[in-house]
Amino acid sequence: MKILSVNAGSSSLKFTLFEMPEEKELISGVFEKIGLKDSFYSVKISGEKTKKEANLPSHNEAFEILMKELIDNKIIEDYSEIKGIGHRVAQGGAYFDKSVLATDENIDIVSKLSQIAPLHNPAAVVGINAAKKVVPDAVQTLVFDTSFHQTMPEVNYMYAVPYEWYTKYNVRKYGFHGTSHKYVSMKANELLGKTDTKLITCHIGNGASISAVAGGKCIDTSMGLTPNAGLMMGTRCGDIDASIVSYISECENLSATEVNNKLNKESGLLGISGVSSDSRDVEDGIKNGDERCILAQSMYVKKIVDYIASYYVELGGCDAIIFTAGVGENSISTRAQILEKLSCLGVKLDNERNNVRGKVQLITADNSKIPAYVIPTNEELMIATDTYNLTK
Numbered sequence: 001m002k003i004l005s006v007n008a009g010s011s012s013l014k015f016t017l018f019e020m021p022e023e024k025e026l027i028s029g030v031f032e033k034i035g036l037k038d039s040f041y042s043v044k045i046s047g048e049k050t051k052k053e054a055n056l057p058s059h060n061e062a063f064e065i066l067m068k069e070l071i072d073n074k075i076i077e078d079y080s081e082i083k084g085i086g087h088r089v090a091q092g093g094a095y096f097d098k099s100v101l102a103t104d105e106n107i108d109i110v111s112k113l114s115q116i117a118p119l120h121n122p123a124a125v126v127g128i129n130a131a132k133k134v135v136p137d138a139v140q141t142l143v144f145d146t147s148f149h150q151t152m153p154e155v156n157y158m159y160a161v162p163y164e165w166y167t168k169y170n171v172r173k174y175g176f177h178g179t180s181h182k183y184v185s186m187k188a189n190e191l192l193g194k195t196d197t198k199l200i201t202c203h204i205g206n207g208a209s210i211s212a213v214a215g216g217k218c219i220d221t222s223m224g225l226t227p228n229a230g231l232m233m234g235t236r237c238g239d240i241d242a243s244i245v246s247y248i249s250e251c252e253n254l255s256a257t258e259v260n261n262k263l264n265k266e267s268g269l270l271g272i273s274g275v276s277s278d279s280r281d282v283e284d285g286i287k288n289g290d291e292r293c294i295l296a297q298s299m300y301v302k303k304i305v306d307y308i309a310s311y312y313v314e315l316g317g318c319d320a321i322i323f324t325a326g327v328g329e330n331s332i333s334t335r336a337q338i339l340e341k342l343s344c345l346g347v348k349l350d351n352e353r354n355n356v357r358g359k360v361q362l363i364t365a366d367n368s369k370i371p372a373y374v375i376p377t378n379e380e381l382m383i384a385t386d387t388y389n390l391t392k
């Protein structure tokens with residue numbers, strides 16, 4: 001059965017088509033600059049990538065071109081072969097603790113939740129409507145970044161702010177990257193050969209979050225009402241003193257929204273290093289003795305270690321620490337720095353095993369009290385799996 005996994009942004013559309021349940025990736029790609037000048041798209045089949053220019057006034061044209069590519073490349077003969085389309089949705093609020101069918105009622109809730117996810121949810125709705133228009137016979141589903149975290153207890157998701165902010169405006173921790181935390185914890189349980197596990201899953205990419213997962217259920221996570229909570233990230237500040245917002249707003253004569261933009265887009269590794277949000281550039285800066293890159297990396301690692309230590313206590317121990325996403329899968333030095341700081345918990349890094357990028361690997365020594373693994377994430381496959389289960 002052919003299942004399409006879709007991630008729509010305001011001007012982009014990423015997709016991967018799978019043959020399910022075999023989990024075989026048939027084609028993937030991305031449409032960029034939708035609704036803008038110079039729009040283009042790229043497709044990847046059997047590892048071979050081609051880039052093409054295209055007029056993309058809206059997401060509808062992107063879906064039409066995508067379907068035509070599938071036919072031209074002989075992946076399908078007819079649109080009806082696409083049985084399910086799974087849409088990634090950032091914010092599902094407290095409404096969705098699992099993936100659901102994209103009924104009008106559910107899409108309506110996603111739209112309403114735009115109030116707390118103004119950058120993400122409206123784009124997802126545009127993508128869903130475009131897919132429904134171009135491929136009306138496929139089962140459409142909604143897969144939320146937040147639903148895996150819905151098992152968190154109240155004590156972990158409430159903020160110590162006036163209670164009415166929660167009842168009136170839904171201010172609480174929701175968490176994000178849920179499909180990734182779920183995927184790697186399932187894979188970790190397979191590796192450990194049991195399901196009753198205590199895991200600390202570190203999704204460290206440009207955006208980054210850590211979760212505490214007990215018996216396959218999330219009990220705590222570092223992101224909050226929005227993705228700008230918890231860890232220091234590529235361009236996001238993560239946890240800071242909330243009073244900084246009003247202070248900088250007065251100092252620089254900026255609105256709260258303008259300060260918030262700076263905290264999301266000009267902070268993190270970029271803000272401290274002054275060089276880049278990309279950890280590869282920061283690593284290069286460190287090699288050249290750049291003091292702000294050294295500081296940025298030290299702060300970045302400290303925050304991750306703080307969360308791992310806190311979740312170790314919260315879980316009452318830990319069966320495995322998992323690293324995933326761009327930095328977690330690829331940065332040998334960042335993983336090493338994190339694990340070395342955890343030596344007081346009996347964690348023992350194995351440098352040779354850690355010399356790996358982008359594949360499943362145990363990276364600690366056999367006598368490490370807690371094993372650590374690299375497990376590449378696959379959010380697209382998780383979306384396709386949930387969609388297949390709702391379609392079959």
Ligand code: ADP
Pocket residue numbers: 204205206207208234277278279280325326327330331332
């Ligand atoms: P997102 O999905 O949040 O945009 P990714 O998970 O794709 O982010 O991670 C992208 C980040 O991964 C890059 O910004 C970079 O910091 C990091 N990264 C990718 N490759 C490497 C590498 N070889 N070494 C160190 N960091 C890397």
